[in-house]
Amino acid sequence: MFAVTVGLIAVAAALLKSAIDIRMAPPAPSRAAEERSFSARVATLAPGSIAPTLTAYGEVRSRRTLELRPLAAGQIVELSPDFESGRQVTAGALLLRTDPADAQSALDLAKAGLREAEVEGRDAARSLELARADLLLAEEQVMLRRGAFDRQKGISDRGFGTATDIETAELALATANQNLGNSRQAVAQGEARIDKAATAFDRQKLALADAERRLADTELRAEFGGVLSAVTAVAGGLVSNSEMIGELIDPDNLEVVFRISTAQFQELADEKGGLMPLPVTASLDIYGAEITATGMLARVDATVGVGLSGRLVFAALNVAHGLKPGDFVTVSVTEPPLHGVARLPAAALGSNGTLLLVADGNRLEEAPAEILRREGNQIILRVGNLAGREVVTERAPFLSAGILIKPVRDGRNSGAAAAAKDQAAMIDLTPEHRAELVALVEGNGSLPQEAKDRLLLRLRDQQVPLEMVERIEARRGG
Numbered sequence: 001m002f003a004v005t006v007g008l009i010a011v012a013a014a015l016l017k018s019a020i021d022i023r024m025a026p027p028a029p030s031r032a033a034e035e036r037s038f039s040a041r042v043a044t045l046a047p048g049s050i051a052p053t054l055t056a057y058g059e060v061r062s063r064r065t066l067e068l069r070p071l072a073a074g075q076i077v078e079l080s081p082d083f084e085s086g087r088q089v090t091a092g093a094l095l096l097r098t099d100p101a102d103a104q105s106a107l108d109l110a111k112a113g114l115r116e117a118e119v120e121g122r123d124a125a126r127s128l129e130l131a132r133a134d135l136l137l138a139e140e141q142v143m144l145r146r147g148a149f150d151r152q153k154g155i156s157d158r159g160f161g162t163a164t165d166i167e168t169a170e171l172a173l174a175t176a177n178q179n180l181g182n183s184r185q186a187v188a189q190g191e192a193r194i195d196k197a198a199t200a201f202d203r204q205k206l207a208l209a210d211a212e213r214r215l216a217d218t219e220l221r222a223e224f225g226g227v228l229s230a231v232t233a234v235a236g237g238l239v240s241n242s243e244m245i246g247e248l249i250d251p252d253n254l255e256v257v258f259r260i261s262t263a264q265f266q267e268l269a270d271e272k273g274g275l276m277p278l279p280v281t282a283s284l285d286i287y288g289a290e291i292t293a294t295g296m297l298a299r300v301d302a303t304v305g306v307g308l309s310g311r312l313v314f315a316a317l318n319v320a321h322g323l324k325p326g327d328f329v330t331v332s333v334t335e336p337p338l339h340g341v342a343r344l345p346a347a348a349l350g351s352n353g354t355l356l357l358v359a360d361g362n363r364l365e366e367a368p369a370e371i372l373r374r375e376g377n378q379i380i381l382r383v384g385n386l387a388g389r390e391v392v393t394e395r396a397p398f399l400s401a402g403i404l405i406k407p408v409r410d411g412r413n414s415g416a417a418a419a420a421k422d423q424a425a426m427i428d429l430t431p432e433h434r435a436e437l438v439a440l441v442e443g444n445g446s447l448p449q450e451a452k453d454r455l456l457l458r459l460r461d462q463q464v465p466l467e468m469v470e471r472i473e474a475r476r477g478g
Contacts, residue, residue: 035404036404037362037403037404037405037406038396038398038399038403038404038405038406039405039406039408040356040392040394040396040399040405040406040407040408041392041393041394041407041408042358042390042391042392042393042405042407042408042409043344043390043391043393043409044388044389044390044391045342045383045386045387045388045389045390045391046342046383046387046388047339047340047341047342047383047387048339048340048341048342049337049338049339049341050337050338050341050342050343050380051334051335051336051337051338052267052334052335052338052372052373052375052380053332053333053334053335053375054260054264054267054268054332054333054335055330055331055332055333055375055376056258056259056260056264056330056331056333057258057328057329057330057331058256058257058258058259058282058315058328058329058331059256059257059258059326059327059328059329060254060255060256060282060317060320060323060324060325060326060327060329061254061255061256061257061325061326062249062250062251062253062254062255062325063250063253063254063255063316064224064226064249064250064253065247065248065249065250065325066223066224066226066247066248066249067244067246067247068095068220068228068231068244068245068246068247068248069242069243069244069245070096070098070217070218070220070239070241070242070243070245071217071241071242072098072103072214072217072218072241073098073238073239073240073241073243074098074099074102074218074238074239075098075099075236075237075238076096076097076098076233076234076235076236076237076238076239077097077098077099077100077236078094078096078097078235079095079096079233079234079235080093080094080095080096082095082228083095083096083228083231083233083246084228084231085228085229085230085231085246086227086228086229087227087228088225088226088227089222089225089226089227089228089248090222090225091222091223091224091225092221092222093221093222094219094220094221095220095221095222096219096220096233096245097218097219097220098218098239099218100215100218103211103214103215103217103218104215106211106214106215107208107211107212107214107215109211110204110207110208110210110211110212111208111211113204113207113208114201114204114205114207114208116204117197117200117201117203117204118201120197120200120201121194121197121198121200121201123197124190124193124194124196124197125194127190127193128187128190128191128193128194130190131183131186131187131189131190132187132190134183134186135180135183135184135186135187137183138176138179138180138182138183138184139180139183141176141179141180142173142176142177142179142180144176145169145172145173145175145176146173146176148169148172148173149166149169149170149172149173151169152165152166152168152169153166153169222248223248224248224250225250226248226249226250226251227248227249227250227251228246228247228248228249229246229247229248229249230246230247231245231246232244232245232246233245233246249325251324251325252320254293254317254320254323254325255295255298255314255315255316255317256280256282256295256314256315256317256329256331257312257313257314257315258312258313258315258331259308259310259311259312259313260310260311260313261309261310261311262309262310262311264310265300265310265311265313267335267373268297268313268333268335275297275298275299275300275313276297276336277296277297277298278296278297278333278334278335278336279294279295279296279333279334280294280295280296280297280315280317280331280332280333280334281293281294281295281331281332281334282294282295282315282317282320282323282329282330282331282332283329283330283332284322284323284327284328284329284330285330286447286448286451286455289451289454289455289458289468291321291322291323291448291450291451293317293318293319293320293321293323294317294318294319295315295316295317295318295320296315296316296318297313297314297315297333298314298315298316299313299314300312300313300314301313301314315331315333321448321450322448322450322451335373338372338373338380340382340383340384341372341380341381341382341383342380342381342383343375343378343379343380344378344379344381344391344393345377345378345379345393345394346374346376346377346378346379347377347393347394347395348379348391348392348393348394348395349369349371349379349395350366350395353368353369353371354366354367354368354369355367355368355369355381355386355391355392356391356392356395356399356400356401357386357389357390357391357392358389358390358391358392358405358407361404362404362405362406362407363402363403363404363405364392364399364400364401364402364403364405365401365402366400366401367386367389369381370382370384390407390409392405426463426464426465426466427463427464427465427466427469428462428463429459429464429469434459437459437469437472437473438456438459440472440473441455441456441459441472442456455468455472
């Protein structure tokens with residue numbers, strides 16, 4: 001035990017001496033620290049002209065839509081074979097006819113009343129003609145009686161006539177005057193009868209026109225050429241007055257409606273606050289293939305709407321083959337070009353609205369940026385006095401002013417990465433898989449023929465986009 005104790009004390013003494021020697025030893029010569037640098041992708045700011053593109057989402061609508069509502073209630077006795085949803089009809093085509101029995105009876109009665117009014121008018125004209133002839137005879141009779149009275153009075157004044165002769169001539173003249181008054185009254189009554197007959201004739205003409213209109217209302221015709229939608233009428237069914245039984249849509253007269261913010265609308269407005277006629281492109285993505293249509297900004301809604309914000313804008317589409325009312329499309333509006341600007345990735349902009357520029361010695365410095373537009377993952381800024389300067393296009397969190405970097409210029413290695421990405425997005429198809437995809441596309445009845453042709457053409461290639469294959473398989477049976 002004594003020997004073990006002495007050994008432990010010796011070991012402790014050796015450890016203590018070693019620690020003291022290390023503490024008292026002189027420091028080792030120091031090495032100069034090297035500054036760490038980071039690789040960063042940079043690009044040169046060059047001013048140019050860029051036409052910004054405003055992207056929004058909207059709905060395709062028909063600028064000419066007619067609700068089909070029969071004006072006459074009753075049973076449907078005739079229904080056009082084309083009166084089905086999705087059928088194309090021409091302007092003026094008969095769609096359906098309700099029971100016209102009552103309307104036809106009213107029309108026949110109106111025609112009979114019109115003929116009766118015509119007869120009454122002719123009878124009144126003949127009666128007036130006879131009354132006027134009687135008036136002429138009565139006037140001649142008065143003239144003759146007055147002449148006879150004057151002669152008898154002259155004879156009496158010379159002492160040859162008698163009082164009885166004068167009284168007889170005077171009574172005859174009075175009778176003639178009375179007959180003249182009766183004839184004039186008959187003429188007046190005949191003229192009033194003519195007026196009443198004319199009024200009755202006009203009234204019967206109005207009744208006939210109303211009966212013809214009611215009979216025409218039993219027929220429902222297409223006011224313009226278009227496609228039928230939401231048809232609910234069936235042969236033999238009963239319809240009420242103004243009941244909606246379908247819609248007539250003009251498929252070639254389409255527009256797209258989309259909502260944008262007030263700030264975005266200011267970029268599309270002219271000096272007077274009106275909407276500029278800027279070009280518009282509406283696109284619908286189907287299985288990786290796009291259906292596009294071009295157009296022009298047309299108008300803006302007068303009100304904002306309850307609980308809404310921004311502005312509702314309408315754009316008229318020129319030729320929209322494949323697009324249907326109700327499609328949800330992506331709308332791209334090409335704004336007027338901006339001059340003296342450059343486009344950069346949005347990752348180049350810091351949270352404080354600054355850019356990192358490459359200064360002397362490849363050190364970074366911050367500079368404020370004047371952002372004019374934001375387009376997805378890109379920004380458009382005014383170059384100004386930053387022209388010719390190099391800017392960091394991918395701003396990492398560890399990059400800030402004063403940091404030393406290794407600039408990566410001209411998108412070095414970006415082409416290889418993009419090629420690898422594109423190569424990864426393309427796949428080879430087995431004959432069985434290709435045939436299955438072709439059958440799915442051909443069996444989709446809701447897909448426009450133009451889109452089908454493009455998809456089938458892409459499926460014939462040796463390699464096809466993976467995204468397109470996934471979309472086709474995702475809509476299997478749809």
